[in-house]
Amino acid sequence: MSRFFKSSIGRKVAMALSAFFLMIFLLQHFAINILSVFSAELFNEVSHFMGTNWLIQFVMQPVLIFAIIYHFIMGFVLELKNKKAQGVPYYKNNGAANSTWMSRNMIYSGLVILAFLVLHFADFWVHEINVKYINIAPTDPGRYYHELTEKFVPIWRVVFYSVAFVLLGLHLAHGFTSAFQSIGSTAGRKRALQKLGKAYSIIIPLGFIIIALYHHFNHH
Amino acid sequence: MALDSKVPEGPIQDKWTNYKNKINLVNPANKRHIDIIVVGTGLAGGSASATLAELGYNVKAFAYQDSPRRAHSIAAQGGINAAKNYQGDGDSTYRLFYDTVKGGDYRSREANVYRLAEVSSNIIDQCVAQGVPFARDYGGLLDNRSFGGVLVSRTFYAKGQTGQQLLLGAYSAMNRQIARGKIEMYNRHEMLDVVIVDGKARGIIARNLVTGEIERHSAHAVVIASGGYGNVYFLSTNAMGSNVTAAWKIHKKGAYFANPCYTQIHPTCIPRSGDYQSKLTLMSESLRNDGRIWVPKHLDDVKAIREGRKKPTELSEDERDYYLERRYPAFGNLVPRDVASRAAKERCDAGYGVNATGEAVYLDFASAIERYGKEQVKIHNISNPSKEKITALGEKIIEAKYGNLFQMYEKIVDENPYKTPMMIYPATHYTMGGVWVDYNLMTTIPGCYCIGEANFSDHGANRLGASALMQGLADGYFVLPYTIGDYLAQDIRTGKIPTNSPEFEEAEKTVKTRIDYFVNNKGSKSVDYFHKRLGKVMWDKVGMSRNEKGLKEAMAEIKQIREEFWKDVKVPGNADEMNPELEKAGRVADFLELGELFAKDALMREESCGGHFREESVEDSGEQQGEAKRNDKDFAFVAAWEYKGEPADAVLHKEQLEFKDIELKQRSYK
């Protein structure tokens, strides 16, 4: 098994598995965030559950953090290895002739997403940990909605969020079906799944952008 | 030296079995002390290398390409024959044997051909076991197709890439032995001489084509599997690198060269388009199953077509001359390759060629498309179909059968063969002649063997379709590995052959001197310039149809070109680096000698047989008037030539051919 995960294919499979986890997480995250557009109470209620449930906090959260770190580190490791494998660069290379921009630039869309995540963690996650586990502030099940909307007041953050989500969309546009291919399924090349991947990579990022814009313009 | 074919006694069907039972074997423990060099890694060389290594010998294999998988066997399209009788259509070892001897116009050695037919079905078993993905039917069993003028379906195939798949099978078997350390593979190496020690082949001199280094390699036996010499014509369907050098070097050291004039000119190739042309492309013979061959009946139509004023589709049926159907009503467009090629040449020589060079005839699928279309209309119960509908349905069937060939044609010629007839012209394709070998496949040099297309043995004066792959693999997998043991049994105590002997010294010196000559000659003409000139003489005077005057002229002209070549050839670059021009120079130098012997052989053979057509030897009356006339009384022999310095001085040795199991008959396709 360790021989497997050291092999090129093993690493690719691990990338895909972490990607699957992240995609499911993203879907779940989106589902909760979109609630904030419809109902502050409901959003608070679900957020409170997520923030206090031990399974989420002590099992899923570490797995998530591991998946994120793994996906990034392995992404960089593979990129470096692949760069090395290329040797002398071409004088002229017409990459657009045979592959999509997204597929060739996963590292760049990934880097933007990483920058976004740093901000995102600083904005929410660090704050959460601080409130819950360091300062051990009194529990306020109604604080989440307020905290969320506060963040979208400055226009720069909204713009940055939006840009990051566009890049996330592009990352997913290749990544969604690519992950299926990596785990050895040819399903990623079937029409239905390609459509689903397209839908996912457009709807989810677009949804997040809409949430940000909504709160920015509806802030009173 | 008298030629001894060493054909075993006894009835033909028992010869091989009895022989195998009696020959000397080398015990497994001793095999590891014996080295064998194999030059060439196509079907014959690749399969021989793998099998010899499996048996336990130490094999050193040489290929001029960067991988054994690139040998030109890979380009064979149609299929491989085997007397499996899976179709239950009456096939048998005897029938395959008979078809091959008859197809070869009764100029091959009966015992060899029978053995070939006998082991043919083992080849299929072996290849399937190796994972060769032959075509199968819906029941999961192997599929067969019918090929070139025989009455049964015995051809196994893998799409239009049978040669590729068989070669990859042999290559995979080689890889297994390379991984085990039993084959040492020398890619990008070219054999430049054979080394004879005490009258036996004991090694070769090879050039590393990357570094230019000249290397000595010793062994207890040397196997030449370097393919045919069709490139003597410059333009042929062979690969650019295909050459006669290995075979010619052993010829110069004592191996007799047999029947060089037996060359197969394949009728369905894409015509030449200009002087820059570097090679010709073959399209499978299967096209003639549905295509009709014609030229215009009137010369003014020919002129109009050449000048682009008329399109071939504008000619009505009675303005067309379907010359094969006219001349050979029984076989029509399906006459054997040699007959079809000559007929095309005859029309083009008479001025009816349909392209700018005047060397092309039409291969027309319009009537097949219509026929299939009408059939489909019936099958699908379409009432009152439009002409377009019929054509569309018919084109679909043609596409399913020949799609890849049509696509290839369109890529090269830039014309849509569904809409306008294809243009085809014959091209040199295969050489039946080659190094003379006995029943053991050993040349007249002890310890030097020759297998596959490089030898002369099995196809007589004409090869049947799908038999080349069969012979290559039969020699390599099933014949040589046995017969070589008989010879090597005497070498179990010899020990390693040293490479510091005077013989190696001498051979290496000769090779180096010649290379230095080329790079220092600083002449004014490139190698290709001479090769093209040689090719033109060969094609014009020693091509599809030959006569005494032309052949004599050819001999003189080739000698002349050879002399100019040595004086004036220009080889840029150095000897100690990768230098393709230097490689070509060496090969063309050998072609320039072979070409003359080729013409000499053709001049000597005053009969028409198979691929060799002498204008002086035709039927002068009766139904067969104008057809090739064989002369069994005077020419039923193998012409084996001994090297004596100049090709013109070569000495003829005859191996009389005896036909005990097959009655000699004239081939008739009328």
Next chain:
Amino acid sequence: MNLTLKIWRQKDASSKGQMVDYNVTDISEHMSFLEMMDVLNEQLIDVGEEPVVFDHDCREGICGMCSMYINGQAHGPDRAITTCQLHMRTFKDGDTITIEPFRAAAFPVIKDLVVDRSAFERIQQAGGYISVNTSGNTQDANAIPISKYAADEAMDAATCIGCGACVATCKNSSAMLFVGAKVSQYALLPQGQIEAADRVRNMVEQMDLEGFGNCTNTGACEVECPKGISLDNIARMNRELIKASV
């Protein structure tokens, strides 16, 4: 037509190379690309320069020897062909054409446009075969029926010519299409089952050792492959390795 060629010239493996400009004139549109190169070389020989060295042999798209990167694409701009099948009618009078060797760290340049693809050989030697001796008495070829579907699919994988265009075109210089095709051919046939696990493990290990990059599923290899080998073969290889490892 008249053309400007920008060609990579490199004396040998250890020298530094560079792009050099050449002009060729009166090129017929019916010429193949390699015939155009022949014309250039004859021209160079005439003026006493060293001709451009390039790999080529069968010139009918099956041997897999030719290997140029033309105008930024493996085997040039046309689809489903090798360089030797590319014809000059694809280009226009006055065009500038760049010609480079196939690039990958695992394919070092030997000279000019010639690269060393022996890494492919070693991958095949690691397991690209079925261990069966040539005895002449293996079982009858029809003893194991194989579904037409499996045989055809195995044939589609086996049609690979080992030219290396997949590696050359891949931004990661990954060899997975090549290895995937070989693994697939045997994985699809019953004869290949016995050694399936070892085969895929060993071939992938060798592929990694040779320094090929990792596949990121861009799909460029499939598009550029002269034989149209499907990306599904990579998926199958991934599956085979997972199966062999768990």
